[in-house]
Amino acid sequence: MALKQRISNNKLIILIMVVIVAGMSQGMLLPLLTILLDRSGVSTEANGLNAAALYIGIFSTMFFIEKPVRRYGYKPVIMVGMGLVILATCLFPLWQQIGFWFVLRLLVGIGDSALHYATQLWIVTSSPKERRGRNISLYGMAYGVGFSLGPIGITLLKAGSWVPFLTTSCFFLVVLTLVLQLTNEKPEQLDKVEAVHKRASKVLAIAWFPLITSLLYGYMEASMNSNFPIYGLRAGLSESNIGVLLPIMGVGSLIMQLPLGIWSDRVGRRSILIVSGLIGSIAFLCIPFAGSNLWLIGLCFGVAGGMVGSFFSLGLAYAADILPRHLVPTANVLASIQYSLGSIAGPLMGGLAIRYISTASIFYLISLIYVLFALSGFTFRRQSEKGH
Template identity: 55%
Template structure:
């Protein structure tokens, strides 16, 4: 990035970016289960419920296609501000227009806004990090998103004070963060390459060819995150859980990720990221497979969700760190786009696949498929070999 800041300013900018990603996690963690509950109460089918939930990731997916170019035009700050404003206005609009069709459009807009601020903040953190602190910085970034996503479902009990309360509280939080960003962040722009020239053509294909195993975890993380938060409320209601129990169980997927994010990062530094991703995928997948077996045992499901979420909740950040280890620095922005693309594709597939499976009456199938995907991913690691390792800067 063109402008040089002193270490103190850099730390301030870093923690503002952390606040931004916490807000992004909160918006998704709250909207997915709350709107799923609203639609279930309205008698909307589980497949249509999943399709409506996936609208958020349709918007996010669309933004990913143009994020790199837009960021180059407007810079980090303006892209983050645009995302914050779009999400904040959409939150208010959910209250004013209670229509399933309009909610679909609003979720698309929230997806665009969340993707804009998430992409800009994530890349800014990645580009300001060095090889010495990259793992710690990315792990803390992932923890912060997980924290926001975990806190989001805790807004469900606020519905008893009025359906508008969770949305208004979240909108006020976005307004506060927006003001901080406006007054405290500089509007830097990413460099196109280290020598100021255009990046090489085919950079997306090249980054994928060199680091596909490191980029697939983003898809699995998006599938798990959106699928569980959209489908588990419906799964829970149909299994006999109360809203209070559903609200209590959902955060433990993210809590597990928070608990194991740093340990997994440390272990990946010591034992290798590929090995940690493989083991976490197998054990986490098995935990998901056991959830239908646990039936309606609250504590058994709580433990399984915590373990599974803890083991695979670091997949996005660990995968991105692994990609940064493998790829030349000039390809990192492209790899970030590919990872975001995968995340959004998984986030779209998760709610729809889960809704379609539950539509057949096989509610536990959502966890069988989820666990199977993680185990399959771990097995593909047998075919992945690092082709090129660049010096890290």
């Protein structure tokens, strides 16, 4: 028993290291590639379109990734995902051409999406129910830490344009050697193969409430990153102030990720999601009343990020609690698709709200959405939990 627990802990540590390095890579590549294209005179519109390739790659992968994971297991998919990211990262400095970089960014998006899907699913399905919230919260924290450290890689440009790319690739290669030591596992197989749409409709019927969290998280994250700078400038904040305030939401999320995961293991994930949604809603609602006071806006951001920054990971853990094991991979696919849809809808709806209602309406809209989510939680009746 002790040996089994040690093997399980080692697997979790290695998977967490995969997520940290993947977060570092994404956190570095997003600003680094934008800076390099801007230096070479590429327009902001073309630069933004080029950056979208990463998200196109992530989104498109979700429509086919479940099948190879079920067929070959978690380990090969993680290794292929890491291999794609390493290959693309090494090719970036060879030829700085916008079309070539678009293709490479697509590859990075596909690789990132594959390794994240397989990693989070492996953690969720192999964790005992009483530790699932804690373990998936560690996954969320690991990505947040890696993503925060990533931009430091930009400072390596001083040593040469290829140095940041090579450094990231070396980190990936080190972790890849650790992944090689893991014993491969596969998701629980179906006795009879069901059509994808039938599995998806079953998942949505049983776990619609946990899966809304990924949509809300994507909406909130993208809306804040895209729309808050506009709000801030109109509220009288400087660009540097906006740059300081935005990361506070991520810091709040990092601080509260593990405590919320542990509490959800103890008191139930439904209760934690409802309470977090209500407190987050109040925090967003208070932001317009803070005016241009940096400390008050920062406090609201910290509370909001702390409360709703764990929604994606807690939603996955909750879905795994109430779904039959063979449907958990489908739930993860649906969660990732909804996150992408939320990420697209956030800036669009926020932009329309700013244009046609008021600048502060972006916060009223987010606040309303979280209130409705919390109220829907009271109507959600948990299905009888299947044996895990």
